[in-house]
Every structure is written in C-alpha cells, then in structure tokens.
Amino acid sequence: MTQSRPLRFYAQLALTLATAGFMVVPVIMSLLAGVTENYFAGLRGGLTLRWVATVWNMYDATVWLSLRIALTCLAATLLLGVPLAYVLCRHSGRTTRLLEELLVLPVAVPGLATALGLIIAYGGLPAFRTSWWFILTGHVLFTLPFMVRACLAVLATTDLQALEEAAASLGAGFMHRFVTVIIPNAVPGIVAGALTVLTLSIGEFNLTWMLHTPLTKTLPVGLADSYASMRLEIASAYTLIFLVLLFPLLVGIQIAGRRLAGGNKPQ
Amino acid sequence: MTATTSIRLDACAKTFANGIRALWPIDLHVRPGETLALLGPSGCGKTTLLRIIAGLEQPDSGGRVFFGDSDVTLEATERRGIGMVFQNYALFPNLSVAENIAYGLRVRREDAARRSHRVAEMLAMVHMTEFADRPVSRLSGGQKQRVALARALAPAPKVLLLDEPLTALDAKLRETLRSEMADLLARLQITTVLVTHDQAEAMSLGTRVAVMSRGRLEQVGPPQELYDAPRSAFVAEFVGSMNRLRARLIDGRVELGGDTALHYRPHDVHLVNESDAMPTGRVVARFFLGGVTRYVVELVDGQRLIVDAFGRSSASIGESFGVKLGRATEVGNAVTHDAHLSD
Numbered sequence A: 001m002t003q004s005r006p007l008r009f010y011a012q013l014a015l016t017l018a019t020a021g022f023m024v025v026p027v028i029m030s031l032l033a034g035v036t037e038n039y040f041a042g043l044r045g046g047l048t049l050r051w052v053a054t055v056w057n058m059y060d061a062t063v064w065l066s067l068r069i070a071l072t073c074l075a076a077t078l079l080l081g082v083p084l085a086y087v088l089c090r091h092s093g094r095t096t097r098l099l100e101e102l103l104v105l106p107v108a109v110p111g112l113a114t115a116l117g118l119i120i121a122y123g124g125l126p127a128f129r130t131s132w133w134f135i136l137t138g139h140v141l142f143t144l145p146f147m148v149r150a151c152l153a154v155l156a157t158t159d160l161q162a163l164e165e166a167a168a169s170l171g172a173g174f175m176h177r178f179v180t181v182i183i184p185n186a187v188p189g190i191v192a193g194a195l196t197v198l199t200l201s202i203g204e205f206n207l208t209w210m211l212h213t214p215l216t217k218t219l220p221v222g223l224a225d226s227y228a229s230m231r232l233e234i235a236s237a238y239t240l241i242f243l244v245l246l247f248p249l250l251v252g253i254q255i256a257g258r259r260l261a262g263g264n265k266p267q
Numbered sequence B: 001m002t003a004t005t006s007i008r009l010d011a012c013a014k015t016f017a018n019g020i021r022a023l024w025p026i027d028l029h030v031r032p033g034e035t036l037a038l039l040g041p042s043g044c045g046k047t048t049l050l051r052i053i054a055g056l057e058q059p060d061s062g063g064r065v066f067f068g069d070s071d072v073t074l075e076a077t078e079r080r081g082i083g084m085v086f087q088n089y090a091l092f093p094n095l096s097v098a099e100n101i102a103y104g105l106r107v108r109r110e111d112a113a114r115r116s117h118r119v120a121e122m123l124a125m126v127h128m129t130e131f132a133d134r135p136v137s138r139l140s141g142g143q144k145q146r147v148a149l150a151r152a153l154a155p156a157p158k159v160l161l162l163d164e165p166l167t168a169l170d171a172k173l174r175e176t177l178r179s180e181m182a183d184l185l186a187r188l189q190i191t192t193v194l195v196t197h198d199q200a201e202a203m204s205l206g207t208r209v210a211v212m213s214r215g216r217l218e219q220v221g222p223p224q225e226l227y228d229a230p231r232s233a234f235v236a237e238f239v240g241s242m243n244r245l246r247a248r249l250i251d252g253r254v255e256l257g258g259d260t261a262l263h264y265r266p267h268d269v270h271l272v273n274e275s276d277a278m279p280t281g282r283v284v285a286r287f288f289l290g291g292v293t294r295y296v297v298e299l300v301d302g303q304r305l306i307v308d309a310f311g312r313s314s315a316s317i318g319e320s321f322g323v324k325l326g327r328a329t330e331v332g333n334a335v336t337h338d339a340h341l342s343d
Helices: A007-035 A050-090 A094-108 A111-122 A132-155 A160-169 A174-203 A206-211 A219-229 A232-261 B046-054 B097-107 B112-125 B141-153 B171-188 B199-205 B223-228 B233-238
Strands: B007-015 B021-030 B035-039 B064-067 B082-085 B159-163 B191-196 B208-213 B216-221 B243-250 B253-264 B269-272 B280-288 B292-299 B304-310 B320-325
Touching: A007 A050, A007 A232, A050 A094, A050 A132, A050 A160, A050 A174, A050 A219, A050 A232, A094 A132, A111 A132, A111 A206, A132 A174, A132 A206, A160 A174, A160 B082, A174 A219, A174 A232, A206 A219, A219 A232, B007 B046, B021 B046, B021 B216, B035 B046, B035 B199, B046 B082, B046 B159, B046 B191, B082 B141, B097 B112, B097 B141, B112 B141, B141 B171, B171 B199, B191 B199, B199 B223, B208 B223, B208 B233, B216 B223, B216 B233, B243 B304, B253 B320, B269 B292, B269 B304, B292 B320
Parallel strands: B035 B191, B035 B208, B082 B159, B159 B191
Antiparallel strands: B007 B021, B007 B064, B208 B216, B243 B253, B269 B320, B280 B292, B280 B320, B292 B304
C-alpha cells in the first residue's frame, strides 16, 4: 500500500513546476515563433521551416565561424588550462595564488573593457585585428579561468603527489605520468570545464561585439543583428538553430567524458 | 629471479627549504637480498631517508646514494629500477586491479603476452586472481595492500621500498599480512628497505633493523642484538619495554638508589614470596594480555618496575611481593650523535 503524500510534497512539486515553467516557457515560445508562419497568428497560421531556411541562407557563415571559434577556444583552453591547473595544484605558493587571482580578472572585468584592452594593445596589427583569431584571443582570455577552476577543483581532491610518485617509482617519466595519471584523474573537471567553455564561447556577445568586423560576425552578433533589423520569426528561427547546434555538442562532451573516465569513481 | 643489488648511503643529510633539518649525515649499507627495517617514532626522518633512496628527495650536497657500484644520486626516481609500496598505497583510481599491476610493465613496453603472464603470476602470488577486473575503489584495505605490493614487484625491481605498508590496516589483518610478507620477502630475496614505527613489524620482517631518532641512526643490527645489547638508552627503551632502575649490585645484593642505573626487560624481573627476595614491592596495576600478565610494581623507595608474568598469574593489586631481578641488559654508553653508524 502506498502512503498518501503530505501536503508539503505537493506544495514543493507545484513550486518546482511553476519555476521550471517560468524558465522554459519563453524558450518554447521563442522556438515556436521560429517555425510559425506568423507569430502573431500563432499555431493557427501554420508551421513552416521557411524562416530557418532564410536564416541559414543569410547567416550560415556566422554559425560556422562560431563553431570554429568555440571548438578552437576549447582546444586552446584544454591545452593551456589543464597543465596550468596541474601546476597551480602541485605548487601552491604565494606566486601561484597570485597567478590564480590574476587569471580570474578577465571574468571580473566587463567584457567590453577586456575587448577595449585588446583593441588598444593589438589594434595596430591589422592582419590579426581583422581575423577571427582576434575574437578567439578574447574568448580564450574570458573562458580560460573556467577551465582552470573546474580542473583545479577536481585535482585538489586527489592525492596527486602520491599518485605521481607511485607512477615514477614504476618507471614512468613526466609526460607518461601526465597522460596516464594526471589527465584521467582530471576528467570530471575537464568535462565540466569543456561544457562551460563551449557554451560561453558560442554564446559570448559582449567581447565579440567589440572585437568583430563585418567579415568576422559570430552567431550571437548575427542574432543581435537579426533581432534589431529583421522580423521576429527570423530572429526566433536563428535561436532555434543556435540551440540545435549547441545541444548535440554538450551531450557529446558528456558522453566522451564518461567514457574517458572509465573506472574513475571516487574512492 | 630478481637481479637484486646492495644500497649504500654516504653522508646523506636532509634540510628542507623551510630550514627544518630532517636528517643528519647518515651512512648506511643494505646488503643484497636483505630486508632492512628503518624503525623509529614519527618525525625521526625514516620516511625522508626512504624517499632519498627512492629519489623522491635529494640529499643535501655531499650526500651520495649507490645501488651496487652505480652512483644514482642524480638519477630520477623513474630511472632507478625500484618498486615502492606507499603508506596509503597510491593505487591508480582510474585503473582496475590488473591494470594497476600492469602499469610498470606497460611503461617498459613489455609485449601483451608477457605482460598478461606476469600480471597473472603477480595476482596469484598475492592471492588476488579473482579480483583482477575489479576497480581498486571497491577493494578492502588488505586487498589494496596486496595489489600495491604486486604492482611494485611486477616489473622485477632491483630494490623494494616499503613505506609503513601495514600501518593503515587493523591489528588482526596486519598480523596476517605481516607473516605473508615475511614469507614473500624470504622467497624473493630482493633487497628491501622497510619503514615502520611498529617494532613488532620491524623485528619480524627485518633481517636487520636500523633504529632512528631525531634524524640520526641510533643503532643498526639484527633484531636480537638490538634487544639484548642496545647501544643507547633510546634503543633500549624503543625496542621492547625496558625498566631503568636506579640501583647498584653489591655482592649479588641490590641496593636501591644512587646515580647508577640497571636495565631489566620486564620478563627478566620476577615476583616471588616477600621473604624470598629483596627488594620488595607492591602491585599497583595489572594488565591481563592473554599469554602474559603485565604488572606495575612500586618498590619500597617509590621506583616503579614493569613485570611480565607468563602463563596464568593471579597476583592482585595491593599485594606485596619480593622482586627477583634476573639478567640485567647491558646498555652501551650513550652513542654520540655525530658518529656515523654503519653495519
């Protein structure tokens, strides 16, 4: 026999559903707007992929550029962030603490200010200034702390020194230890960091708006453009493409992380 | 068969960056195939000495570490050909039992067939065959200890280093694994250095025992020599229990008091009828330990002695006895701390 649930359970359920609804409804409305003939007529006006096709024809370059920047940014933050987290974890001194604080500065400073700094510093290098590498630099600056922090949080809970010493006693040199001991034990942090970096980079607007040129427009900049100058259905279809693009990437990273971690369960 | 080697330390001292001196210059020789137990209280520098042998710490300048005739002082740990068991085992949490044991073989690029043969051999040696595919996070403390030992031995190291390998286990399991390990070390004849603060562990596993105190070697020798002929009061009191009685022997009679001290092991002191021996004393505490009962006896002048009575013994607290002193233990002159002790 099931016991009847207390009133508090239903009150909590209602509150949870109301909160979830409050957050999800605008997304659903926006997505629906992207596939309706006429937003103001609603679903009665009929469904169409016309707006999606229009967006794709007009803005496909922004989608590819955003993807390229996000994936390159992810690669860069992995290459820089994981070793950096390792160094910060293994050598916790005054200098490394200062470095850790400095690293967070680009997150604390408004994106526009960071962008301005980059323009002042490198604006004189036209080839760099007008290329997508310039936006990438901004994105790496902004997202690197998230990768470092996520890895550091996981590494700090592992007795890295003991594991490394054990591997060394078994004949493993530094690179071997890094690949076979440090990285597998940092996987949960790497996955968390990768998800954050990817979503932040694809959706980054502040910095990118300042750094872009007409030839280096990313998805969020294009989205702002379409909101400002196109009909609502087109902007909504653009949002739909954005979500469709992001969702498989995020799921893919989680699955890859789970596979990589293998038997890596907390002791 | 393992190609084993001797270990020699020449003037190995260690001062850490914060200025703390962990070791004074130490000379030590470990013979090929023997097990040397480094015994001492926590903070005496025994683990630092082991880490110097492993290459995980560098000795201060002037210190030298030799494996056989080769000077390995500047060799990195991974090039020394050692096997090491850490206090908390340091098993790789992302690998299974078999993968942990195979790690050192993979590093040496052993082919798959040889690797799986060796892993199976090691698993059988430590009675863990049925746990081969289990994640190490699902092992008990004793099982982890066995895997750590198998992992260290798999690549057939020249030297085996054990850092408090049984400390993390409960008393009963410690006893079982101690005897398994003693069998294994005797069979393998691999040069082994064992660090422990447990004298029973040191004495049952060590061919020789090196007693350390405050960064110095106090005495190195076979367990019985340390027990019967301690060279310092520290060794006498750290290895086994020791009574220090302020008294003199005059024509076989004991005269209490004075500045000289006589040393007696608890089993060399016996409780007899009050009229049969001098001095006399009163039992102030009694601990029944199974095969032995330990008494604390207060003598007439207030000095206290520990007395071990074997078999059934029923003296009760408050009862008075004659104290018959057996063989006194000769405790050598206090060893000067600047001396370098070797075997």
